[in-house]
Amino acid sequence: MTTRYHDSRELLIACTDAGDDPDDAVALALLAFTTPEFAVLTTDEYSDYRRAAFVRYFLDLLGRPDVPVIPGEVTGGRKHWAAEGLAPSRRDGRRVGWQSFLTGLSVDPEQRLLWAGFGPMTELAWMLSSDVTAQSPAGVLDRTKVVQMGGWYRTYRDPSRAEHNLRADPRAARYVVDSGVDLTLVLSDTTWRTEIAVHRDSEIYRLLAASTEPWARLLVAHYDQWFQVWHSSSRLHDPLALWALLRESETIKGSGRYVDFEQLDFRMEADGRMVSGTECSARVSVATDYAAFMEWVRATLSAGGPLGWALTRSVEEVTGPIAADALALNELLTKLREY
Numbered sequence: 001m002t003t004r005y006h007d008s009r010e011l012l013i014a015c016t017d018a019g020d021d022p023d024d025a026v027a028l029a030l031l032a033f034t035t036p037e038f039a040v041l042t043t044d045e046y047s048d049y050r051r052a053a054f055v056r057y058f059l060d061l062l063g064r065p066d067v068p069v070i071p072g073e074v075t076g077g078r079k080h081w082a083a084e085g086l087a088p089s090r091r092d093g094r095r096v097g098w099q100s101f102l103t104g105l106s107v108d109p110e111q112r113l114l115w116a117g118f119g120p121m122t123e124l125a126w127m128l129s130s131d132v133t134a135q136s137p138a139g140v141l142d143r144t145k146v147v148q149m150g151g152w153y154r155t156y157r158d159p160s161r162a163e164h165n166l167r168a169d170p171r172a173a174r175y176v177v178d179s180g181v182d183l184t185l186v187l188s189d190t191t192w193r194t195e196i197a198v199h200r201d202s203e204i205y206r207l208l209a210a211s212t213e214p215w216a217r218l219l220v221a222h223y224d225q226w227f228q229v230w231h232s233s234s235r236l237h238d239p240l241a242l243w244a245l246l247r248e249s250e251t252i253k254g255s256g257r258y259v260d261f262e263q264l265d266f267r268m269e270a271d272g273r274m275v276s277g278t279e280c281s282a283r284v285s286v287a288t289d290y291a292a293f294m295e296w297v298r299a300t301l302s303a304g305g306p307l308g309w310a311l312t313r314s315v316e317e318v319t320g321p322i323a324a325d326a327l328a329l330n331e332l333l334t335k336l337r338e339y
């Protein structure tokens, strides 16, 4: 009998710009090893949907062919691709609309949605706004809890700019903030820290480099491209946001301090910067226990799964909300798995 980490009434959706900074891929590995049911949407996509192709291949290597991967909207802007040649290109040019997937969310109006935002908020804004204006709204706004990595308030490496995820689509960010959705921002103030930096001499990198697992080898190659082309280190921004979400949904059991939050009033500039003011409000991260977080990352990647729970289920064993509760969604997911 497989231990269930999520209530069957919850669906976790990870929205990621994987393929740029490798911290997204680490977050996906942690998700794959800890979370029985989830779906992945890509965001800030390329016209060839390479993010979705990369995530699909990576999840297959992680032993999770059951997880649907839906390509998000193609956007312009500056990107930092660091996964060149790491995954086979798509088999064909077929585009599977994630909008159809979201339509499936209306099948079970009681289902809570946990949204893990690892990239720009384009898709999240689209989901919320589409439902509000739909002929038969599915009440997505009221049943979604968002934990989004993004924003900065007190400190940033370049105070003249907004944090990357907000800067990439400030209109979407503003829509989400104003929507009234249950929103938690894991700020760059908390994640831009040397304590959670990965570089060639760090323990996490060495752990992965010593592994013969195909997923770990891919992750190392991904890090190597990032180090060679973009920066000499990468911080675990998105995994920290995931840690906060899983902890609050009690996927991670145990006691101790995790991520501390406060309710923050602020104003949002047109470019996505969060400054002093009272127009907006969100729950934001203020501190965390970095040593405990890094130990969770290390232990989960080392074990290839959460401690005490082996990833033994097969696709046939899935009986959760994605696979069983909604027939329409089920049919759609079958199509998506062919992607």
Ligand SMILES: [Ca+2]
Pocket (backbone or CB within 6 Å): 016, 017, 018, 021, 023, 024, 118, 119, 238
């Ligand atoms: Ca990201």
